[in-house]
Amino acid sequence: MYAITVREAGGPEALRWTEVADPEPGPGEVLLDVAATAVNRADLLQRKGFYPPPAGTSDVIGLECSGTVAALGEGVTGWQVGDEVCALLAGGGYAEKVVVPAGQLMPVPSGVDLVTAAGLPEVACTVWSNVVRTARLGAGETLLVHGGAGGVGTHAIQLAKALGTTVAVTAGSAERLRQCADLGADITVNYREQRFEDEVKADVILDNMGAKYLPRNVAALNRGGRLVVIGLQGGVTGELNLGQLLSKNASVTATSLRYRPPAEKALITAEVAEHVWPLVTAGAVRPITHQVLPLRDAAEAHRLLEAGGVFGKLVLAVRS
Ligand SMILES: NC(=O)c1ccc[n+]([C@@H]2O[C@H](COP(=O)([O-])OP(=O)(O)OC[C@H]3O[C@@H](n4cnc5c(N)ncnc54)[C@H](OP(=O)(O)O)[C@@H]3O)[C@@H](O)[C@H]2O)c1
Secondary structure: OEEEEEOOOOOHHHEEEEEOOOOOOOOOEEEEEEEEEEOOHHHHHHHOOOOOOOOOOOOOOOOEEEEEEEEEOOOOOOOOOOOEEEEEOOOOOOEOEEEEEHHHEEEOOOOOOHHHHOOOHHHHHHHHHHHHHHOOOOOOOEEEEOOOOOHHHHHHHHHHHHOOOEEEEEEOOHHHHHHHHHHOOOEEEEOOOOOHHHHOOEEEEEEOOHHHHHHHHHHHEEEEEEEEEOOOOOOOOOOOOHHHHHHOOOEEEEOOOOOOOHHHHHHHHHHHHHHHHHHHHOOOOOOOEEEEEEHHHHHHHHHHHHHOOOOOEEEEEOOO
16 A cells, blocks of 8 residues: 655655555454545644654554454454545554544544545544543533634534534634634634733633643633643643642643543544434534645645644645
């Protein structure tokens, strides 16, 4: 098969369309013919040599895909050759074929085409696992989503609205904030011009910035608030005022989806298929695709994401 490989850690030009050995499904795994994959910010880090795949995982980049079941490993039940699926991957998505633990497969939500479905697993599993499972966002509460115009942000806005909450977002331009408002965001904050902690008090914050926003995020929490850090775009080491946290009975959690064990991922994908896919089919949560590019042009997709201005997801289709 062909896959995008990294010639030497570095810039987008390091990504090459290369012939590599076909993967083979082991016990409990499924082989997929990939229809499309999608770009995640973590992919940029892996390309630069900073975000290694978990042990035993393909070193091909790619955390999600859609495709068709091509073969079943020993002991797999519930899926058949020919089924159209999407999948949460620990790696290997930028390829014509990928092997994935069967528990990480999900059906394609009814009403969504196979290529578009490639951009759903990572955002849906990230938002569900953090906002619902970890932070227990409830109806009537306020969620603050940093980076509302990104892949995760555009999904989080819609899911949180569907759950009956008030949604605040930060983004870097008036145009991007308008797009977030069109998706349902109630409160919009331009992080280049405003201090979000002066504009919003939130019960749950979904944070992509890490250290840079830590004290300000704690300041923006309501009593009993839950800060969930999922991205470290603003650094890893910050100062946490425990006094402020204590007086608010608040909590801080940091999570990673990629490094969770397969059994935990299977739990998340099952809940996403049960609770989120019906919302997608009903049109309450739409996949937001900025652009579909050929997988061979992965380098161009990485340049686009690095340049900023992508609203939602970049999808990479194996066949154009
Ligand atoms: N822990 C996990 O399991 C997990 C899973 C998925 C994603 N993530 C992380 O979650 C984050 C979002 O992922 P994504 O796929 O949505 O990435 P993305 O599409 O690349 O979006 C990144 C966002 O960061 C925003 N941003 C940049 N500087 C900011 C600032 N100072 N304040 C607020 N926002 C700022 C950008 O907003 P503007 O373009 O408007 O400037 C952009 O929307 C990334 O850091 C990613 O690595 C973590």
